[in-house]
Amino acid sequence: MSYKKTLLAIVLTTLFAFNTMAQVWEIGAQAGGAGYMGDLNPTKPLKISGLSFGGFAKVNFDPNWALSLNYNFGKIKADDAKSSNEGFRARNLSFSNNLHEISFMVDFNFFDYFAGGGFSKFSPYLFTGIGGVIFNPKAVYQGKEYDLASYQTEGEAYKTYALSVPFGLGVKYRIGERWSLMSNIGYRNAYTDFLDDVKGLYPDASKLSSDPNTRQMQQILSDRSGENTGNYIGLPNTQRGDFRKRDTYMFVGIGITYTFVSQKCF
Structure with a gap:
């Protein structure tokens, strides 16, 4: 697949860069x-639901182009019961996901x-790339937490990892010869529709487990x-999700970086 070729090219470029440009390494962390x-949550792209942190x-x-290897952790969650949408409140689903x-x-x-x-002492910047995300949506029922992927709530098994495509913007500010502050916001197109364990339809009986x-x-x-009204609306093969093919997640934060500068620096 094309994305695999792209990922391989980025990996090889990174290895070459670390060998040939070691004098301009930079490390950083943000939260x-x-x-x-x-x-x-189909309509609020700036809604924050949990904490995040990471490093790179x-x-x-050169002063314009850079390539990084990144790790990010983030907690996302949503609860229909707290929605302003009456239809969502009636559906009453919820999840959390690391x-x-x-x-x-x-x-x-x-x-x-x-x-x-x-x-320049500061600069706005853009970033994009390719990555992967590991996830595991969970929900609480009667005080106990359940791994939703294990129960195939729509009668469909799915992987708890996916390709992701990050993109975003930020600003960097130099506070010393080797130190910088930064702030950024970045979205990720995840190649899965199961970050929230919801995709399409309520399952029919033929898709459920034979174990009682x-x-x-x-x-x-x-x-x-x-659960609250006794009026269940989840009829088999009726709409449960919004039928969009992919979920999106977002990280926003501030951080600090340190640059290893040598005499060969450009």
């Missing part, structure tokens, strides 16, 4: 918030910026609509 858009190692090719992301990203600085050189205990929990976790 902030995480959010998501999907079946339980970066090689700067995201672990590893990615390769390219930065482009608009100004001639670099913590160990360059003429598992089958009962599948039915309970699939349709939470009648």
Whole structure:
């Protein structure tokens, strides 16, 4: 597939860069918030639902271009019961999810910026790349937490990892010869629709487990609509999600970086 070729090219470029441009390595860490858009939050791209933190190692090719290896953690969650949408409140689904992301990203600085050189003290920048995310949506029922992927709440098994495509923008500010502050916001297109365990339809009986205990929990976790009212709306093969093909998640934060500068620095 094309994305595999792209990922391989980025990996090889990174290895070459670390060998040839070691004098301009940069490391950093940041913390902030995480959010998501999907079946339980289709309209609020800036909604923060949990904390995030991460770190990276970066090689700067020149004051404008850089390539980094990144790790990010973020917690996302949503609860229909707290929605302003009446239909969502009636559906009454909820989830929480810990995201672990590893990615390769390219930065482009608009100004001639670099913590160990360059003429500008600050610069806005753009970034994009490719990565992967590991996830595991969970929900609480009667005080107990359940791994939703294990119960196939729509009668469909899915992987708890996916390809992701990050993109975003930020600003960097040099506070010393080797130190910089940064702030950024970045979205990720995840190649899965199950970050929230919701995709399309309520399952029919033929897709449920033959084990009676598992089958009962599948039915309970699939349709939470009648827990408070006794009026369950999750009829088999009726709409449960919004039918969008992919979920999106987001990290926003502030951080600090340190650049290893040598006499060979550009």
